[in-house]
Amino acid sequence: MSPRYVVFLESPWTGAGQDCARFLLERGVTPLILATDPSRMHPSLLHDYDRLGVEIRACDIDSADAVVAFCEELATQGDLVGVTSVYEYYCDMGARVAQRLGLAGPDPAAAAICRSKSAMRAAMAAVPGLNPLHRVAESPEAAAAAADEIGYPVVVKPLDLTGSLFVRRCENSADVTAITAEVMRLGEYLGHTVAPAVMVEECVPGAEYSAEIVHGKVLGLTEKIGSRPPLFLEMGHVFPAALSGERERLLIEKAELAVKAVGITWGPSHVELKLTADGLDARVIEVNGRIAGDRIPEAVRIASGVDMCHLHMTALLGGTPDLTLTADRTAAIHFLMLRPSGHLDAIDGTAEALAVDGVHEVHLRPGVQVGIDYRANGSNRDRAAWIIAEGADREQALARARTAGEKLVFTWSPLRDTAAEA
Structure with a gap:
């Protein structure tokens, strides 16, 4: 029997690529990662894929012709069954290549719209009440x-x-x-x-949520916990969001209208929304033509048993994913932040954090290790670690995640050129 291959363009930092690769390997499909320069990928990714036995090959992934040529050569060695990306910056390229090779995937034009906030707003403009x-x-x-x-x-x-x-x-x-x-x-x-x-x-002032979607259908809603202004850092997520039936229906309707307007009706998508000040309406903040980041798919899996990475890969392989989701637990993701600047001298308490009841993951962000010099850049890259915990409800899941976070201790000393900040 000839080998079957799925090609991924690059890989995100928060585990979705590895989760998709595991699913494929369990089904006898060989995943391959393409990167323009594999040596420049983060060491944690190289380590994870090496442990999984997943090969990373060099290819100019900013060139559709180069990726198509690679895939056509690969197809002479076996059965090429999918080309995709779960990394934001290459979802549109993955869709373009899949279409050229006659493989399953989202509409490339829709995937490209998701990569441009101006194009996204233009696509949704015909539907009243979506855009701010x-x-x-x-x-x-x-x-x-x-x-x-x-x-x-x-x-x-x-x-x-x-x-x-x-x-x-x-x-x-x-x-x-x-x-x-x-x-x-x-x-x-x-x-x-x-x-x-x-x-x-x-500026839409209300609470923020995201809709986790497959094939244009909302599977569930995630509560997003944000930082204080003027930044918009996501400090945590809770799935499923605890909402009244009326607000839940409102957000689901808006999210499904948004992906339909943009054209992302195949595969996973992730729509961010905010309620208006009175809570009676909502506006779409962003439409992403990919699976959610920040380990949200893992929170969905813990709370409901449904794995969105598996749903995506099932669709990619030509199957029909089961879109039924029934959550009977709540999962919370809690992020710890790095200090604005400093030299990281020590990290302690990981084992103690993992020992907290209900905790599933305690994970340092790739690149966070003893010995680094750090200066914050005001983005989600300023996170130090994430913790995922489950509970019977929102309050219990969040309390467990935050308790675990308190066990992690980061010891800093001033940077030499910023000693005055200490």
Whole structure:
């Protein structure tokens, strides 16, 4: 019997790639990871895939022609059954290559829309009540004018980054012009070109949730616990969200309208929404054409027994995923943050944190290790660790996760050039 292959473009840091690979290996399918320069992938990813026996090969994954050529050569050695990515920056490329090879996947045009906040807003504009007020601005002056028109406070964000990078709540024109100028100076980030423009949006003040979706159907809603303004860091998640029936129906309806408007109706998607101040309506913050990050799929699995990585891979292999989800527990994800700057001298308490009742995972973020020098950048990369715990309800799950977090102790000393900050 000839081997069967699924090709992944790159890999995220929070475990979804490894979870998908395990599922495939258990079914006799060989996953392969493509990266432009495998040596530059994070050592924790290289370690995980090596332990799984998953090969990482070099290919220019920013070129559809190069990836197609690699896949066509691979197909001479066995049966190529899927091409995809579960990493934000390459979901659209995975969809393009899959379509060219006649394989299952999302609409490439829809996947590309999800990679651009301006295209996303344009796609949803035909459906009343999905978008907040918004404007695209290509200069600090235009951004300030847009904010004046929308009304303060506003949110300013890059058009094509992820992980809350350079997303800020702004109270006045000085805040708007400062963050806009910073975004426009970037040029590139993590090897990706950054569009020299920003989205200026109405600040929606209510509670935030995400909808976890497969094939356009909401499986469940996740409560998102955010940081204090002006940053928009996600400090935790709770699945399933504890909501009244009316609010749950509202959020599900909005999320399903959003993915339909964007065109992401095959495979996984992750829609972020916020309630309005009165809690009677909601606006869509973002549509992502991929499985959720931040270990949310693991929280879904712990709470309900349904694995979203498995659902995605089942669809990729041509099967029909079972979209029935019944949660009988609650899972909470709690993030610990690094200090603004410092030299990390010691990390203690991991075993004690794991010993807390109901805790499933205590995981240091890739790159967080004794000996690093760190300066915060105002994004989700400022996290030190995550903890996942289960409970009978929201309060118990969160309490267990936070108790475990208190067991982890990070010992810091000042950076040599920032000793005055200590």
